[in-house]
Amino acid sequence: xRITDAFVGxxxxxYPQLAVVELAAVRYAKVEEAQAHAALLAGALASHAALEEExxxxxxxxxxxxxxxxxxxxxxxxxxxxxxDRAAQTPDLGEARDLLLHVIDVARPHFAKEEDVLFPMAxxxxxxxxxxxxxxxxxxxxxxxxxxxxxxxAGS
Numbered sequence: 696x697r698i699t700d701a702f703v704g705x706x707x708x709x710y711p712q713l714a715v716v717e718l719a720a721v722r723y724a725k726v727e728e729a730q731a732h733a734a735l736l737a738g739a740l741a742s743h744a745a746l747e748e749e750x751x752x753x754x755x756x757x758x759x760x761x762x763x764x765x766x767x768x769x770x771x772x773x774x775x776x777x778x779x780d781r782a783a784q785t786p787d788l789g790e791a792r793d794l795l796l797h798v799i800d801v802a803r804p805h806f807a808k809e810e811d812v813l814f815p816m817a818x819x820x821x822x823x824x825x826x827x828x829x830x831x832x833x834x835x836x837x838x839x840x841x842x843x844x845x846x847x848x849a850g851s
Contacts, residue, residue: 696827696830696833696834697818697823697826697827697830698750698829698833699814699815699817699818699826700830701830702746702747702751702814702833706806706809708739709739709740709743712736713798713799713802715732716732716735716736716795716798716799717796717799720792720795725788726785726787729782729791729792729795730782730791732782733779733780733783733794733795734783736779737780740775740776740798740802741776744772744775744776746833746836747768747772747809748769748772750829750832750836752768754817754821754829755813755820758816760816761813761816761817764808764812764816768808768813771801771805774801775798775801775802778794778795778797778798778801779794779795779798782795782798
């Protein structure tokens with residue numbers, strides 16, 4: 696499987712998680728409910744972002760045409776992670792809700808930019824063998840549990 700197909704597939708799993716949190720957010724009665732959703736999103740989005748950064752983005756770093764896009768993607772990863780962290784720690788229900796909704800507002804267009812711009816750029820820049828090799832690395836790391844969850848968000 697090509698690395699770009701793997702990440703589009705992960706997006707397909709993440710979109711419904713975002714929708715569940717978005718629908719639930721208006722009904723939170725306790726901050727602990729928001730914190731539980733923050734934990735859910737942290738685990739899912741952190742491992743996804745870590746793999747993007749550690750496998751695909753590193754491969755794309757030498758591409759001059761990708762520089763600005765990669766900087767934006769990394770910045771949005773930091774924004775998402777910081778908002779999730781604050782939502783998980785705040786004792787204020789309204790703030791936690793707003794932070795989770797912010798995560799959703801950033802993540803959806805972030806995924807779209809990757810799908811519409813970054814992944815096609817990688818598919819044009821790299822031969823099929825490279826995309827397949829990176830996809831194999833992704834599969835190995837997913838199946839082997841070697842994802843540094845949170846590493847992308849921790850600035851590593």
